[in-house]
C-alpha cells in the first residue's frame with residue numbers, strides 16, 4: 666500500500682484581496698480545527714496575501730505556499746520575489762513551473778530547474794508542475810512531454826536532495842476548462858512520471874516515494890475517483906480552492922481516503 670503523504674493544495678492564482686484572503690483562510694481554519702486524519706493542506710495565495718494567510722493559519726494544520734519565485738537570493742531583478750523573502754514571511758511551499766507561468770511568463774524547463782535548485786537550497790518544499798497541451802495530447806506526445814519536463818526539472822540535482830519534492834501533473838487542457846482528465850488516464854501518466862524519475866536515479870527509488878498530485882478542473886464531485894488511484898496522492902486545486910464550500914469537501918475526500926487506507930479497505 667502507498668505510504669506517501671496525501672496533499673491537498675489550493676492555488677488561488679491572481680485572486681483575493683487581503684480582506685478576502687483573511688475571510689477564506691479563517692473559514693478554512695475554523696472548519697478544520699480539531700479534525701483528524703487530515704492530508705497536508707497548502708494554501709497558495711498571491712504574494713500580496715502571503716503574510717495575511719501565514720498569520721491566519723498559524724497554529725493550524727494549514728501551511729502556506731507561494732505560486733512562483735525567482736531563483737536568485739536578491740539583486741536588480743525588478744518585480745521579482747526571492748526564496749529568502751518567502752522564508753522571511755513564513756512560507757513553506759512554492760509552486761514551480763505552473764503551465765500559466767510557462768504559457769504567459771516565459772518559464773522554461775531551464776528556469777524550472779534553476780528554481781527547483783533554489784527551493785531545495787532554501788528548504789522550501791517545491792511543487793513542480795508538469796503537463797501536456799491539448800495539441801501534444803492529440804499528437805500522442807503526452808508521455809514524451811511529461812518525461813522531458815521532469816527530467817529537465819531534475820537535471821543536476823542529487824537524489825539526496827529530493828526528500829521533500831512534490832510533483833503535480835496538470836494537463837494544460839484540463840486547467841480551468843471543466844474538462845477533467847479521466848482519473849485512470851491521470852493515474853497512467855502519474856506512473857509514467859514515476860518511472861521516468863526512477864530511471865534518472867540509481868540506488869534510491871525516488872519515483873516510488875515522490876508524492877504526485879493531479880490538477881485540472883478538480884472539484885468535490887470528481888476528486889474521490891482521482892484520490893482512489895494508486896499513483897495519485899493528492900490534488901492541486903485552482904477554481905474550487907477559492908470557496909470553502911468546494912475546497913472543504915475536497916479535503917474531506919482525502920481524509921476519507923486516509924481513513925479507508927488505515928482500515929485496510
Ligand code: 13P
Nearest residue numbers: 676840841881882903904
Ligand atoms: P483549476 O482547478 O481551476 O482547473 O486550476 C488548476 C490549476 O491550475 C491548479 O494549479
